[in-house]
Amino acid sequence: MHKAVILVGGPSRGTRFRPLSLNVPKPLFPVAGAPIIAHHLAAVAKIEGLKEVLIIGFFEDNVFANFINQAAIDYPNINVRYLREYQALGTAGGIYHFRDEILRGDPKSFFVIHADIACAFPLQGMLDAHSKHRGLCTLLGTKVPREQANKFGCLIARPETNEVLHYVEKPDSFISDLISCGVYLFDSAVFSEIKNALDNKKNAHEENDYLWSAPDDRLRLEQDLLRPLSEGRKLYVFETQNFWRQIKTAGSAVPANAAYLEQCAAEAPERLAKKQPNGPEIVGAVYIHPSASIDPTAKIGPNVSIGPRAVIGKGVRIKDAIVLDNVVVNSGSCVLHAVVGWDSRIGAWARVEGSPVQGHSTTVTKNGIKSQSITILGKEVSVKDEIIIRNCIVLPHKELKASFHNEILM
Numbered sequence: 001m002h003k004a005v006i007l008v009g010g011p012s013r014g015t016r017f018r019p020l021s022l023n024v025p026k027p028l029f030p031v032a033g034a035p036i037i038a039h040h041l042a043a044v045a046k047i048e049g050l051k052e053v054l055i056i057g058f059f060e061d062n063v064f065a066n067f068i069n070q071a072a073i074d075y076p077n078i079n080v081r082y083l084r085e086y087q088a089l090g091t092a093g094g095i096y097h098f099r100d101e102i103l104r105g106d107p108k109s110f111f112v113i114h115a116d117i118a119c120a121f122p123l124q125g126m127l128d129a130h131s132k133h134r135g136l137c138t139l140l141g142t143k144v145p146r147e148q149a150n151k152f153g154c155l156i157a158r159p160e161t162n163e164v165l166h167y168v169e170k171p172d173s174f175i176s177d178l179i180s181c182g183v184y185l186f187d188s189a190v191f192s193e194i195k196n197a198l199d200n201k202k203n204a205h206e207e208n209d210y211l212w213s214a215p216d217d218r219l220r221l222e223q224d225l226l227r228p229l230s231e232g233r234k235l236y237v238f239e240t241q242n243f244w245r246q247i248k249t250a251g252s253a254v255p256a257n258a259a260y261l262e263q264c265a266a267e268a269p270e271r272l273a274k275k276q277p278n279g280p281e282i283v284g285a286v287y288i289h290p291s292a293s294i295d296p297t298a299k300i301g302p303n304v305s306i307g308p309r310a311v312i313g314k315g316v317r318i319k320d321a322i323v324l325d326n327v328v329v330n331s332g333s334c335v336l337h338a339v340v341g342w343d344s345r346i347g348a349w350a351r352v353e354g355s356p357v358q359g360h361s362t363t364v365t366k367n368g369i370k371s372q373s374i375t376i377l378g379k380e381v382s383v384k385d386e387i388i389i390r391n392c393i394v395l396p397h398k399e400l401k402a403s404f405h406n407e408i409l410m
């Protein structure tokens with residue numbers, strides 16, 4: 001039997017995801033027509049013998065209620081539950097705190113997956129690789145551009161065995177372009193190592209004479225657990241060539257959306273929009289909610305998701321974008337490399353646009369000025385006719401009567 005844990009963090013996190021996280025907890029933000037963690041659930045549900053998924057975080061209890069009700073309908077054979085940390089316990093603290101829940105039913109192994117990623121989730125490949133070595137953990141690795149590697153956990157592995165020789169979390173200088181994706185498969189026996197990690201942390205605290213302060217309960221999966229596991233040669237990497245993206249900034253939802261739509265085009269094309277005789281022109285992978293209304297003269301795609309009840313007018317062009325619920329885009333307007341927040345309204349002959357994302361970074365530097373590559377309109381933003389909004393982040397409820405470039409509009 002297997003289980004999976006999804007680490008969702010809590011409301012104090014996701015600040016980089018503003019302004020979108022002001023209206024929805026990041027794990028539930030829709031990409032490719034489904035909440036971010038619905039893609040995690042779909043992936044773990046494919047594992048034979050997977051019985052339970054535990055969502056661990058420090059959001060309020062009711063935040064995931066609707067998601068869990070829907071999961072019970074979509075995956076009747078999997079028990080999905082939310083376990084709430086009483087405070088942020090760190091990426092390994094919550095796993096240790098809820099160890100009895102994880103170990104109940106005696107699972108052989110369990111996956112731990114960060115919520116804030118989009119990935120092809122080659123979980124079966126990880127299981128197969130895990131069964132061939134004697135380590136306690138197999139982590140998913142991928143190569144990223146050299147100059148972006150230090151934003152992640154970096155690892156050096158022995159090529160013949162995939163044994164991780166060295167693990168450094170967000171190193172100051174370059175050590176490797178092979179990074180940890182935030183997807184792990186643990187043997188249940190790892191709990192004794194987590195206990196050791198916790199004891200070591202407490203001992204270090206006491207030795208440092210900090211007795212006057214209570215040791216904090218936070219335990220970091222990366223520094224406190226993966227590092228000692230690699231030193232003990234109990235950590236292995238499974239490298240994926242398939243897609244992987246981090247979802248940190250609001251703008252990073254757009255490439256994540258593109259990656260899932262392309263996966264969907266290959267694996268489940270029936271979920272995507274098709275050109276109908278009197279329907280709009282559809283280019284590449286596009287998801288349109290059945291309740292959205294698109295004028296037949298509009299041109300949509302590739303890499304576009306359009307949410308419930310959105311209304312898209314005559315001659316509108318949308319490409320590389322997420323258009324959320326109840327948005328209205330009036331005739332002749334253009335939305336490129338952008339997220340348009342819930343209930344926003346874009347006038348006629350307006351442009352809301354960003355620039356393409358380069359690699360894993362969602363900022364661009366033009367003429368020495370750093371700005372957002374993806375334009376984000378928060379909830380209920382109104383863009384008047386013929387206005388151009390380029391490389392901007394716009395906070396909720398703004399009314400834009402003039403054009404703006406490279407700004408954060410509060």
Ligand code: GDD
Pocket residue numbers: 007008009010013056057058085087088089090091094113114115116117151152153154169170179180181182222246
């Ligand atoms: N339950 C819970 N409790 N979840 C948490 C906590 C916590 O206290 N803190 C973070 N998380 C969740 C976040 O919601 C996210 O899904 C995940 O754990 C990792 O978040 P961060 O701690 O912000 O780390 P990071 O994303 O900067 O880096 C991590 O992920 C990279 C891959 O995306 C590291 O593991 C890197 O090594 C890795 O490369």
Ligand code: GTP
Pocket residue numbers: 315316317319332333334336350351
């Ligand atoms: P493709 O034509 O899709 O290959 O895009 P491109 O990369 O050649 O051009 P670009 O990214 O600049 O524009 C994307 C699409 O938006 C193009 O199809 C343009 O015709 C369309 N477009 C650009 N500006 C406007 C506009 O102001 N209004 C409308 N309705 N469409 C526009």
